[in-house]
Amino acid sequence: MRLEVEGLAARRGGDMIFEGIRFALGAGEAMAVTGPNGAGKSTLLRVLAGFLPPAAGWARVTNAADGAGDIAAHAHFLGPVNAMKPALTVRENLDFWRIFGDAPLLEPEEALGRLGLDHVIDVPYSDLSTGQRRRVAIARLLLNRRTIWLLDEPTSGLDANAEAVFAGLVGDHVAGGGIVIAATHLSIAVAGMKRLRFAERAPA
Amino acid sequence: MIALIVRDIRLGVRAGGGALIGILFYLAVVAVTPFAFGPDLNLLSRIGPAILWVGALLASLLGLERLFRIDHEDGALDVLVMSRFETPLALTVFGKCVAHWLVTGLPLVIVTPLLGLLLNMEIAAIGATALTLLVGTPAITFIGAAGAAVAVALPRGGLLVSVIILPFTIPVLIFGVMASYGAVEDPAPFVQPFAFLAALTLFFAVLGPFAAAVALKGLQD
Structure with a gap:
């Protein structure tokens, strides 16, 4: 599988956020999107995930096993908010996402175990700390097999230890033939990661 | 979809779900109306089905905004929309509507007999009104899904949802009340308006989720 982006541009409210983005990632490749706040990192991910239509250019998946060219059909999206319900327990939240998606991979217990959180599985999500909530949201990526991970500030709220664990998960996913695109202002320690750097936008 | x-x-049903608010609002509307009409028991029992229907309609509108709003705020809607290649979005919306109706619409039907007694209605009229509400209120939820999807990204979209969908719910109201009267007043027909009411629900059960799916896919935020 290959993710190709050509001449991509995006607008928000009339302002051109970025244009002329071009890159290609093959299976087993990861890319960090870096840059200052407001440079367009999140917008790029939302365009890739199909939430925003591109103003120009295209982004698509080629050589996919099942033929669908939409990135969204092959991708997990981890946004800045966690997509978990405070009123449900961690297990109920993860069980739901696991059943709702295709290609189940890990059980919620195992996925949480990878993040060192197996002791909170029956706790209501609302009782967790900020960092724990983020780790549960990351655990969702492990529940269903999807080749592409689109991660928007994945490590926000994580301590150094959890960041290292997370970098390990990203490394495992890439080693297994996955593709990862992470927008972050911190560096994620994954070997061989490519970089796409957004510069400060020139004042209009 | 069952999981959803x-x-x-x-x-x-858990704390903060807001399922009770609709019932309380329904109760308030029905309890206040007799004071406005004065102490005429015959008048009250004659317009009872209409009062119950208006109360149930307004109470259903009240909770519709929550249909997608909370999922939008906590990011779950993004994931649901992205899963459209596995579970078609219209099916996801349909599932959410079914759950929403079971939590907010069905309780309104269940408390209707009690409120009918407050309005001095006959048993047959109460039964007929509860039956028409059971068949008719799902249509309001399905229509509302389209309105809620359009307004989901707007702050304070709640009132807007009501204004958008109210015109589309008027046929449901007309046939619902007509069928309720038809069951108790002799020359008036029951079967025809009731069949129309059922047809409206089935029609909007298909159209509403599709319209909502289009709106959610085109959110662009």
């Missing part, structure tokens, strides 16, 4: 329905019902 189960999740939404759980969310609806």
Whole structure:
């Protein structure tokens, strides 16, 4: 599988956020999107995930096993908010996402175990700390097999230890033939990661 | 989709789900109307089905905004929309509507007999009104899904949802009340308006989720 982006541009409210983005990632490749706040990192991910239509250019998946060219059909999206319900327990939240998606991979217990959180599985999500909530949201990526991970500030709220664990998960996913695109202002320690750097936008 | 329905019902009945607010609002509307009409028991029992229907309609509108709003705020809607290649979005919306109706619409039907007694209605009229509400209120939820999807990204979209969908709910109201009267007043027909009411629900059960799916896919935020 290959993710190709050509001449991509995006607008928000009339302002051109970025244009002329071009890159290609093959299976087993990861890319960090870096840059200052407001440079367009999140917008790029939302365009890739199909939430925003591109103003120009295209982004698509080629050589996919099942033929669908939409990135969204092959991708997990981890946004800045966690997509978990405070009123449900961690297990109920993860069980739901696991059943709702295709290609189940890990059980919620195992996925949480990878993040060192197996002791909170029956706790209501609302009782967790900020960092724990983020780790549960990351655990969702492990529940269903999807080749592409689109991660928007994945490590926000994580301590150094959890960041290292997370970098390990990203490394495992890439080693297994996955593709990862992470927008972050911190560096994620994954070997061989490519970089796409957004510069400060020139004042209009 | 079953998992989605189960999740939404759980969310609806647990604390903060807001399922009770619709019932309280329904009770308030029905309890206040007799004071406005004065102490005429015959008048009250004659217009009873209409009062119950207006109360139930307004109470259903009240909770519709929550249908997608909370999922939008906590990011779950993004994931649901992205899963459209596995579970078609219209099916996801349909599941959310079913869960929403079970949590907010069905309780309105269940308390209707009690409120009918407050309005001095006959048993047959109460039964007929509860039956028409049971068949008719799902249509309001399905229509509302389209309105809620359009307004989901707007701050304070609640009132807007009501204004958008109110015109589309008027046929449901007309046939619902007509069928309720038809069951108790002799020359008036029951079967025809009731069949129309059922047809409206089935029609909007298909159209509403599709319209909502289009709106959610085109959110662009």
